[in-house]
Amino acid sequence: MVQAEQGAPLYQQLAQRLWEGVDRASMADGERLPSVRLLAAQYGVSLTTALQALRWLETRGYIEARPRSGYFVAKRMRRTKRTGGAAETKHASAKRWVRPVAELDxxxxxxxxxxxxxxxxxxxxxxxxxTLYPVDRFSVLLRRLAYQHRDLLVGSHVRGSGYPALRAQIARQAIQYACELDPDELVVTNGCVEALNLALRAVARPGDVIAVESPTYFVLLQMLRALEMPAYPIPCVPESGIDVDALKAALDRGVPIKAVVTVANGNNPLGSVPSDAAKRALVELLRERDIALIEDDIFGDLCFGDTRPRPVRAFDEGHGNVLLCGGFSKSLCPGLRLGWIAGGRFTERVKALKYTTSMATAELQQAAVAQLLAGGGYAxxxxxxxxxxxxxxxxxxxxxxxxxxxxxxxxxxxxxxxxxxxxxxxxxxxxxxxxxxxxxxxxxxxxxxxxxxxxxxxxxxxxxxxxxxxxxxxxxxxxxxxxxxxxxxxxxxxx
Amino acid sequence: MVQAEQGAPLYQQLAQRLWEGVDRASMADGERLPSVRLLAAQYGVSLTTALQALRWLETRGYIEARPRSGYFVAKRMRRTKRTGGAAETKHASAKRWVRPVAELDxxxxxxxxxxxxxxxxxxxxxxxxxTLYPVDRFSVLLRRLAYQHRDLLVGSHVRGSGYPALRAQIARQAIQYACELDPDELVVTNGCVEALNLALRAVARPGDVIAVESPTYFVLLQMLRALEMPAYPIPCVPESGIDVDALKAALDRGVPIKAVVTVANGNNPLGSVPSDAAKRALVELLRERDIALIEDDIFGDLCFGDTRPRPVRAFDEGHGNVLLCGGFSKSLCPGLRLGWIAGGRFTERVKALKYTTSMATAELQQAAVAQLLAGGGYAxxxxxxxxxxxxxxxxxxxxxxxxxxxxxxxxxxxxxxxxxxxxxxxxxxxxxxxxxxxxxxxxxxxxxxxxxxxxxxxxxxxxxxxxxxxxxxxxxxxxxxxxxxxxxxxxxxxx
The missing domain is CATH 3.90.1150.10 (Aspartate Aminotransferase, domain 1)
Incomplete structure (x- = not known):
């Protein structure tokens, strides 16, 4: 009998109720459980909680995951009589479901x-x-542009993908670390946060499970909550970053991962950088499984050592399966709020989402960054x-x-x-x-x-x-x- | 017998299959149909198509809507034998379902x-x-700010709601047309498009039906499609704007409308402005029904005549049920990409969504707009x-x-x-x-x-x-x- 303790977390209580349901329905060994999304709706809990409950039952051997299929009642698991109690909580949990998921905790x-x-x-x-940023240089550039290129104050809404000279410079920068980006796949965003948000929405829908590094950047976790995409943690260690074997094992167990988000270079909070071999293994694993990889490379330019580490995207070899997100808020100037995304094979979707999310990014600061990068003072x-x-x-x-x-x-x-x-x-x-x-x-x-x-x-x-x-x-x-x-x-x- | 014509639109084909399903399941008169969301998933179509199919059946008397409950099999409707065909199309429609909804048409x-x-x-x-915008004035303001207030280039990420002086000016402007906004409920956005996007996500979830004016701003329709929120059209006429009686009738018929979007003042594309009485009727109807109203007032300042029309929000009388969106891209300077939202009782959710959507808006242009508004040249x-x-x-x-x-x-x-x-x-x-x-x-x-x-x-x-x-x-x-x-x-x- 699955028994959650008094005052146990919600997901354990759900696991208990879920198993009672399996019991009550006399589900046979090997029978398939409802999807995470359906469970969340049925039990009136968040998708994250539903997934946690399933994983809790899985680690205890009650259910098992199968590749690309979902969760199934484990074989040879003894059943017990149901203990009731689910009916009483139905109304309360239905109310919980209507609670706005977008609230910050x-x-x-x-x-x-x-x-x-x-x-x-x-x-x-x-x-x-x-004092660590070239603020004076930007002050000069912005003043000059505001004087000489007043057109920058007017027409940005017709160039939703971003200022062409900046997109060209971003692609040029990436060549220096052997990462080929096409200016036409680039979309300039309002900070790297918008890039990540567009990337997630381009590859996944509410209810889809997103694998993240654990620990990871907390804004990413909040973002996933707001998008109703449950986060599935993959261990990440200071020495080598995300554990590709653990990711592979999760996929083999059938965890329905729709996309993976990695902050590979200079991981936040660990500061790790995986080896090129590990990066290649990650990109190949996900390509094989047809799972999109979202890479946040905002710290890539801030990795110590003589050689700038290559993003995982550099190992994608033209397949377009990696959505590379970057930005200038950490490396160049925080207050300009400029980020970018290279959408790979998802570019059209990213552009469509940008169009209905913020339409375009202000161009004055885009032109300033483009000029600074072109001027060669960035290195x-x-x-x-x-x-x-x-x-x-x-x-x-x-x-x-x-x-x-x-x-x-x-x-x-x-x-x-x-x-x-x-x-x-x-x-x-x-x-x-x-x-x-x-x-x-x-x-x-x-x-x-x-x-x-x-x-x-x-x-x-x-x-x-x-x-x-x-x-x-x-x-x-x-x-x-x-x-x-x-x-x-x-x-x-x-x- | 419901009979869609050869080559009929998808929703009519769906209506036919849906009714066949009702028939096959021998559903009784008065029995409740599955929700729009479930139908969309079951039949592998978009939420909009599912809703259209239900409405098609409704207008033909096969089913009927009940307030706040959904759709039910209509009484006294003759049944016929099913004609088959649904099984064959199942695979094709399942594929259609995985088609990315975010793609632009x-x-x-x-x-x-x-x-x-x-x-x-x-x-x-x-x-x-x-030439119709004060570009030279902004050139001067931006140059001065970039010289004197270099801090604007650095710290915006800690003020996600926006530059305080701009929020204060927005509230001050609104007082001139008797609309009380609290600077603390204001969030500065990357254009009015971001404001609308945040507003929709603050009050509704994927699958929720949003009533819109018909005709309406096409970016809004694309946005709803990207957010998987079906649009329910309410007639809008050049003389008086949205038809409040038609909206009320739809609600009375049980259309499960979660929120209403209105471009009341200077409607796009009609250029209409409703009377104050019509605005009051709209805000009162929605408050009674506990349905959020999203108002896009981007053309409010551009209405002709001597008196600036009041936004619908001005008639809300402190209930906080109206999310007022505005911006400066039409009235003051398009290329700055500045908008804003007054979230009313949804303010916390709007702020949380802003945080994970783009975190903050660049402050240099916010400060420039604040100074221009304070300087008094705007009128x-x-x-x-x-x-x-x-x-x-x-x-x-x-x-x-x-x-x-x-x-x-x-x-x-x-x-x-x-x-x-x-x-x-x-x-x-x-x-x-x-x-x-x-x-x-x-x-x-x-x-x-x-x-x-x-x-x-x-x-x-x-x-x-x-x-x-x-x-x-x-x-x-x-x-x-x-x-x-x-x-x-x-x-x-x-x-």
Whole structure:
């Protein structure tokens, strides 16, 4: 008998009810269960919860997944009598279903609130301070363009794919790391977030399961929730990124994955960069299975070392199965809000979605970025920015090692802005970074708490720290205080 | 027996198969039919087609709608034996279901292609020529801001709702026409298109039926298709806008409308402005039924006459049931791509969706618009722009009356950019503006063909002409040629 504990998470309660349903319907061994989408509708829960419930039953051997088919009642599993109770909760769960899925959860809202409070010591966002960007150069470029090319203020709505010179420059940049992009497949977006949003909607529909790296960028998880696409986590490790074998195993088990999102180069939050062999294995696996790959390469230009790592897309060999998303908000100038997407074989869909999502992107800043890239100052700027980020990461890492409790683990990122920190447990119980977050916040220090980066509590003892700020004694003091609070952090009590 | 003709539209074929299914299942009079969403999935068609099929059966008395419940088998309707045929088409229709819904239809793609061809005489887009906008003023403002406020190039990602000074100015503008907006409910968007997209997603989910004006702005119809929200047309007339009685009748018949979109002031394409009484009736009807109203007020500032008409939202009296969308692309400067939304009671959801759709809007142009509005030059600019639009509309209208076939009907818009033209029939058969569109296009003259503005062929003999360009002899020649081609246009042959 599947038995969820008192106060168990919703998905466990659902798993129990689901199994009761299987029992009640006298479903035979090997009989197929309803789809995730149907279950969610029937039981009045989110798609994520429905999928979690199925996986919970699967890991316990009640049901089994089959490739491309769904979930089936496992053979040789003993049945028990039903215990009732489902009928009573029907009305309540139907109400739950109509709850707006687009609402942010409380923690994400906290995060937004903090993002809007400029007084705090900002260790939360993945952003570098203004002095690290060529703001003066952009000031000159924008002023010149606003004077000489006033047409940029008028006609952008007829060029929904973006300013031609910028699309050409993006393709030219990519050639430098042996990644062929066609300017005609490029669409300029309002930041990389819009690129990701368009990519997801181009390849998947509400209810479709999207595999994501675990841990991953929390805005991606919020985005999937808003799009009603359940996220299926694939382990990701600091040394080598996404676990392609685990992804393959999930596909072989029949998890109905519609698309995979990877932040391969300079993964957020791990800072990992997979080997070229791993990238090739990923792209080939997904091509074989006809599953789209969405790649977020916004940190690609910010990977340390002499050679800019190639995006996974570079290994696609013209099949067009990778939707490559990039942007300039991390590497060049955050306030211009410019991103881009190379849609591959999904280009027409991406363009159609751009048309009805925001129609076009303002052109003045597109022209400015195009001129900066054409002028050749980008390589020098990147060298400086990467050197600064690397030295700031060293300083921040040293401070964490010095001030945080013994046993704290910190990543050595291969690129990007952030460090990922795992707190040591207390007598085997993990330390809670949610409460730590609240306490640090009360003292004016913000960070990104681990639970935002995955579902199911896997990262509740982790936190992400931003190394984008120049190292100062004020920062040192903030990390010291954070370390003291971390030492006092409470263990997580099992529900 | 429901009998679709050979070569009948897909929805009629579906209606036939649906009724065969009712028959086969021996459903009793008064029994409830599956939901639109389920039917679409079962029969492998779009939600729009499923809804059309149900309405086709309804108008013929086979089924009946009940308020808030759905469709039911009508009483006293004679049944016939099924004729088979559904099984054979099952596979084909399942394939059709996986066809990406986000693809633009062929005509919309034509329209995009034309929009990208700058050589044509542009009577297609609702846009005014550059000389009618304060481009020089923006050039000065942008240059000054790019010099003095370089912080605008850096920090916008922490202010996802938009630049505070702009939100304050939007609220201040609205006070002038007695519409109270709270700066805290405002979110600045990448054009009014993003505002509409966020509004729809804030109040409805895929599968939910959205009532729209008929005819309406074609980007809205494409957007609904991309969002998988079936559009339910409500008649809209040049004199008074949306027919509130028809909307009420549809609701009373049980059409499951989740939200209504209105372009009340200066409707696109009709140029209508409803009376205040009609606006109040609309807002009260929807509040009573707990149905959200999305108002696109992008043409509100461009209505002729001395008094700026109040948006429908002004009659909401604090209930927050109206999501008001606006923007500056039509009235102030097209290339800045700035819009906004006042979310009312849906504000939190709108903000959450903005966060995962594009995160934030670039701030440089927000600050420029805020300064222009604060400087007080907007009222003067609007007077000039409206005078130009009105005189251009007169010239265009006169030319249409002169050159088009006798019996052509043309609107006298109360505002906005466009004229809506209905061609006279030939021996009772409507003239086809699709083929006219192709022929005119071949001669370098573009317009927006009527079929883009509604579904089901209601506007296939109409066209929309843009009066945003200064009247020239070249335009006169283009309209004359268009009139000649219209005189030769073929009648639409019934399928």
């Amino acid at each position: 409380a923690q994400a809202r906290d995060h937004l609130a903090i993002a809007g409070a400029p007084s705090a010591v900002r260790l939360d966002l993945a952003s570098a301070e203004a 020098l700027h990147l060298r400086r920015l990467k050197a600064a980020l690397q030295s700031q990461q060293h300083a921040l890492r040293d401070a964490v090692m010095r001030y945080f409790p013994e046993g704290t683990e910190v990543t050595r990122p291969a690129g990007g802005f952030v460090l990922w920190v795992k707190l040591p447990g207390i007598d085997g119980a993990p330390r809670d970074t949610r409460t730590l977050f609240e306490r640090a916040r009360a003292e004016g220090v913000s960070f990104a708490p681990g639970h935002l980066f995955g579902e199911g509590g896997a990262f509740d003892d982790c936190l992400r720290l931003n190394a984008g700020n120049r190292w100062t004694s004020e920062l040192d003091a903030a990390v010291r205080r954070l370390g003291e609070l971390a030492a006092q952090a409470e263990p997580i009590v099992a529900a | 062929a005509q919309a793609r034509d329209h995009l292609a034309i929009a990208g061809a700058p050589s044509a005489v542009r009577l297609d887009l609702a846009s005014a020529e550059a 003067l600019h609007l007077r000039r722009l409206k005078a130009a639009l009105q005189s251009q509309q007169h010239a265009l209208r006169d030319a249409v009356m002169r050159y088009f076939p006798e019996g052509t009907e043309v609107t006298r818009p109360a505002g906005g950019f466009v004229l809506w033209v209905k061609l006279p029939g030939i021996d009772g058969a409507p003239r086809d503006t699709r083929t006219l569109f192709e022929r005119a296009r071949a001669e370098g003259v573009s317009f927006a063909p009527g079929h883009l503005f509604g579904e089901g062929g209601a506007f296939d003999d109409c066209l929309r002409l843009n009066a945003g360009n200064r009247w020239t002899s070249e335009l006169d020649a283009a309209v004359r040629r268009l009139g000649e081609l219209a005189a030769q246009a073929e009648p639409i042959v019934a399928a």
